[in-house]
Amino acid sequence: MSPAAELGPNAGLIDVPGSRRALLTPALVLDLxxxxxxxxxxxxxxxxxxxxxxxxxxxxxxxxxxxxxxxxxxxxxxxxxxxxxxxxxxxxxxxxxxxxxxxxxxxxxxxxxxxxxxxxxxxxxxxxxxxxxxxxxxxxxxxxxxxxxxxxxxxxxxxxxxxxxxxxxxxxxxxxxxxxxxxxxxxxxxxxxxxxxxxxxxxxxxxxxxxxxxxxxxxxxxxxxxxxxxxxxxxxxxxxxxxxxxxxxxxxxxxMDVEYNQVEMPISGAAPFQTSLLVQCSVVSNNADAFVTINGGYKTFATDGPKPVLAEAGLAGGAYDRFGDEHGKIELPPGAEKPQLGDAISLITPHCDPTVNLHDYLHCVRGDRLVDIWPIDARGVL
Amino acid sequence: MSPAAELGPNAGLIDVPGSRRALLTPALVLDLxxxxxxxxxxxxxxxxxxxxxxxxxxxxxxxxxxxxxxxxxxxxxxxxxxxxxxxxxxxxxxxxxxxxxxxxxxxxxxxxxxxxxxxxxxxxxxxxxxxxxxxxxxxxxxxxxxxxxxxxxxxxxxxxxxxxxxxxxxxxxxxxxxxxxxxxxxxxxxxxxxxxxxxxxxxxxxxxxxxxxxxxxxxxxxxxxxxxxxxxxxxxxxxxxxxxxxxxxxxxxxxMDVEYNQVEMPISGAAPFQTSLLVQCSVVSNNADAFVTINGGYKTFATDGPKPVLAEAGLAGGAYDRFGDEHGKIELPPGAEKPQLGDAISLITPHCDPTVNLHDYLHCVRGDRLVDIWPIDARGVL
Incomplete structure (x- = not known):
């Protein structure tokens, strides 16, 4: 394998302006x-x-x-x-x-x-x-x-x-x-x-x-x-x-994740840690009126805890629901514009540890740009 | 990587008599x-x-x-x-x-x-x-x-x-x-x-x-x-x-899996398919009286459906419970002999598709012997 192949299908996007939204998905995204x-x-x-x-x-x-x-x-x-x-x-x-x-x-x-x-x-x-x-x-x-x-x-x-x-x-x-x-x-x-x-x-x-x-x-x-x-x-x-x-x-x-964001932990009076990890998915079907289908399901998000939570500003108030092994349903909030086919949808991970274990790469971003990819080199059960 | 390394840590056990119970675990096992x-x-x-x-x-x-x-x-x-x-x-x-x-x-x-x-x-x-x-x-x-x-x-x-x-x-x-x-x-x-x-x-x-x-x-x-x-x-x-x-x-x-074993599907009058897939784990701690701890948890078994079911004859009537990312609890049935540290414990997978996706190898067995290892070469989310 070439070094590029070892970093997965998004290796060519590193340092490309605006590359964060162009990621081949589902992609684990780390806000550096x-x-x-x-x-x-x-x-x-x-x-x-x-x-x-x-x-x-x-x-x-x-x-x-x-x-x-x-x-x-x-x-x-x-x-x-x-x-x-x-x-x-x-x-x-x-x-x-x-x-x-x-x-x-x-x-x-x-x-x-x-x-x-x-x-x-x-x-x-x-x-x-x-x-x-x-x-x-x-x-x-x-x-x-x-x-x-x-x-x-x-x-x-x-x-x-x-x-x-x-x-x-x-x-x-x-x-x-x-x-x-x-x-x-x-x-x-x-x-x-x-x-x-x-x-x-x-x-x-x-x-x-x-x-x-x-x-x-x-x-x-x-x-x-x-x-x-x-x-x-x-x-x-x-x-x-x-x-x-x-x-x-x-x-x-x-x-941090959906579970830990619910745990009260004031240190010096404030929650000390921020959500840095997201899973970015894409809209793969949008024929229904009230929801769209994304490519993130049981094989993308851990299912031992709560559901993923939407991190897209335009969809605030919407909800993720499980929709099978490879699919998720995004119920649209009232008045929201329906996302287009291929649109990126980012979600906070439900339980970060077993979610990370489902993925092979961490896509490191700063703002709207992919800046690095880190292999999850200890992934697996053995 | 050598071919042996590509088949994981159990490659050296292929064709060794009695090797099924000696597998490094957690191991996905396929009864050929x-x-x-x-x-x-x-x-x-x-x-x-x-x-x-x-x-x-x-x-x-x-x-x-x-x-x-x-x-x-x-x-x-x-x-x-x-x-x-x-x-x-x-x-x-x-x-x-x-x-x-x-x-x-x-x-x-x-x-x-x-x-x-x-x-x-x-x-x-x-x-x-x-x-x-x-x-x-x-x-x-x-x-x-x-x-x-x-x-x-x-x-x-x-x-x-x-x-x-x-x-x-x-x-x-x-x-x-x-x-x-x-x-x-x-x-x-x-x-x-x-x-x-x-x-x-x-x-x-x-x-x-x-x-x-x-x-x-x-x-x-x-x-x-x-x-x-x-x-x-x-x-x-x-x-x-x-x-x-x-x-x-x-x-x-x-x-087949715990879910599909519950689905009534008489074809020519009988259930047509048998459970061929198991996850073999090992006892890693046994200090409690009524249960033992095995090395199989959220990262070993899919959690979107029911719990894994024990396939060990000696533990029939016992139950698996989730015990964290890497651990499971095996509640012992009344009168059962407590398993020893390192003992192999086999379980029927809860939902086979996302369980397989957590593993890298299928360990193919006939009777008590590992006879082949098949890489799960399309594993992953992309």
Whole structure:
């Protein structure tokens, strides 16, 4: 493949005046001005309280974005999967932390190989048998690996919940040749989307108190965690005040989406992040009176959450509805002029992470111009 | 990339005894025996009534499967997008029909290039302005292109609904230099999932009667359609009896899924197709008592329809629940032995088309052995 082919069918539009509206669609569009403001915003917020940043790359799956996060001061990035970690490390990112247990012989073999060429590479464990397998895989390869205990503070997805289990695992890591004990992770996914701040404080406050107890117990046992990692975009407003974290895993802040735009998070009194990510579609049929059909459906937008929201000024008050795998319906607001065939229609993504995962490229724009294309090089499920 | 790398991380397991349970997961798994029975089943059903097959490739996005459909007698495949058509034609498939209007200068330019190297290539139109653009794009390139009128029989997604509009477009195609008028398409997506057959007959019967009237009018105007294309897996049982179709666009029959397994479709008295497609995941955490966590979530399974259904005999009666982007929760049935870390868990896909689109490879198995890997080479949204 030529470099142009690797950037997809819109590569020829880079730097062409007015090229944003000429994109072959559906196209994931990144407003660079807003994106950069979000990157700077998080650095300012975390910097003010001495919280390190290790943003979650599961949101973007894009090593170009990871590079910009590191350039803004991040100590590395988080990854949800081994495949994401492989893509980030291949692009030269150091300080990758895999935030889910890496399980199974095939995956541990790949992890050990990866560890041999990665800097400050970290994984979490939540099970003694998995820890033994991990130690054995790394011992065989001779690679260095930092390990954290995954603590379950309420979600019950991964992690260990009891103080005894945390202390037991931490001790085992500290004793394992080839592994370095570095601390703990406590991620509470479900609280991120408690939209009202008071409700979020109530639920999350109890979890953080529990985490503080466990950290104290680790200290008492001679295993104080150098790293306490966790947090998301929704909990940031609480984590910067009261959280026991040394570093933060915020992910969605770079893009924002319909879901996170509903989460109350006043930081310095205002919502700190802007919607930088859109999906641009095109009108492909307009024979009906009250709506038009666009080329964006189940394969274009995540469907686990709310529907996409129109970002076109001329269609404000209109609504997107799902219309099959490849199609969406745009119900026109009263009095709106019906869009023409081929017209560009931009929408805010419903849930940014799984929406990004459906696409192969981020089309970076400034104003009305396409200025760059970044491959979503860690896309996929493996 | 080496050929092995192009087949993903499980390439080394091909033909290894017992390799099915050793797959790096999440892995899309295709049971070849059942898949082949489905391919043969459709050929038998359509052959018995003289209905040609042009199966929809949007379901599988895999040129290897398209080749097998053609080998079983299909006259070509349908594609939902230009990108799918490009992948199929690059693999040597003839008789590709794009079933949605191809709109916009960028896309029409690509279409004209593609037409120059494709055999029996067809597209649909539902708009005079689009038809003029299409004719101009093809005229400039000198390529041959067959065109069908897209008729809306009730879904209002694409297509023209009035007899006058159909006749007008058909006449315009017949008159356009470089374009060949071949007939009509009428696809009724919404009826496919009316689960009870009587209800489906009621709604769809009216649509087919309307279609028959339009076909008669075309004949009367000297524009009899050589091709009448449409139909899906859910309407097949009706289309083989009464339908005015000359060819059928059945797609999901090759895989089946949780949704289609609920659709009543007795053909020769029995459900004609078997579930050949599964997603194999692994247990990544099992610290809770009543459930385990697997590595399959919003990025692994489509979320527009029902939830995945467990296909593991030992877990019958258990249930999958969504647990975030990369994770699922398997609630254990009473008395079931708790799976171990790393254990393989297989699930029936909720909605096969958008689930396949999340994956890069089909892992083909016979019994307990991986025997081949087919890239999903038309994956993506463009």
């Amino acid at each position: 001005d807003k994106f950069e403001a979000n990157i700077e915003g998080l650095a300012r917020i975390c910097g003010a309280v001495g919280l390190r940043m290790r943003p979650h790359a599961k949101t973007h799956k894009c090593s170009e974005i990871a590079k910009r996060q590191v350039a803004a001061g991040a100590v590395g990035v988080c990854c949800a999967t081994l495949h994401e970690a492989e893509a980030m490390i291949a692009a030269g990112i150091e300080g990758v932390l895999i935030t889910s247990p890496v399980v199974g012989a095939a995956r541990l073999g790949r992890l050990a190989k990866l560890a041999a060429r990665a800097g400050r590479f970290k994984v979490v464990v939540d099970n003694p048998a998995n820890l033994r397998d991990l130690a054995e895989a790394v011992r065989t390869s001779g690679a260095a690996l930092e390990v954290l205990v995954d603590i379950d503070v309420g979600m019950q997805r991964t992690g260990v919940a009891t103080e005894d289990a945390v202390l037991g695992l931490a001790g085992m890591i500290a004793d394992a040749p080839g592994l370095t004990y570095r601390g703990v992770q406590a991620y509470s996914g479900m609280v991120q989307h408690i939209n009202d701040l008071a409700g979020r404080r109530r639920v999350y406050g109890k979890q953080l108190a529990r985490l503080a107890e466990i950290i104290a117990a680790l200290g008492g046992a001679g295993l104080p965690p150098a790293i306490v990692t966790g947090g998301g975009t929704g909990s940031l407003v609480i984590d910067i005040e009261a959280g026991p974290f040394t570093e933060h895993q915020t992910g969605s802040y770079i893009f | 025996d059942k898949f082949e029975a489905n391919i043969e089943g459709l050929a038998r059903i359509c052959g018995a009534v003289g209905l040609r097959m042009r199966p929809h490739a949007k379901t599988h996005k895999c040129s290897e499967i398209a080749k097998r459909q053609v080998a079983a007698g299909a006259v070509g495949v349908c594609c939902a997008t230009l990108h799918e058509a490009e992948a199929m034609i690059a693999a040597g498939i003839e008789g590709v029909l794009i079933t949605s209007p191809v709109v916009g200068a960028a896309r029409l330019g690509r279409l004209a290039k593609l037409a120059a190297r494709a055999g029996r290539f067809k597209v649909v139109v539902d708009n005079p302005a689009n038809l003029r653009d299409l004719a101009e794009a093809v005229r400039t390139s000198g390529a041959a292109l067959e065109v069908l009128v897209d008729i809306d029989v009730g879904m209002q997604r694409t297509g023209v609904a009035t007899e006058d509009a159909v006749l007008g477009l058909a006449g315009m195609i017949a008159d356009a230099p470089g374009l060949t008028y071949r007939g009509v398409q009428a696809y009724s997506g919404m009826v496919q999932h009316i689960n009870d057959l009587a209800g489906r007959r009621r709604v769809y019967g009216k649509q087919l009667a309307r279609l028959a009237e339009i076909i008669a009018a075309l004949g009367g105007a000297g524009l009899p359609p050589a091709i009448v294309t449409g139909g899906g897996t859910g309407s097949l049982v009706i289309d083989i009896e009464a339908g005015p179709f000359t060819e059928h666009q059945t797609g999901s029959y090759i895989f």
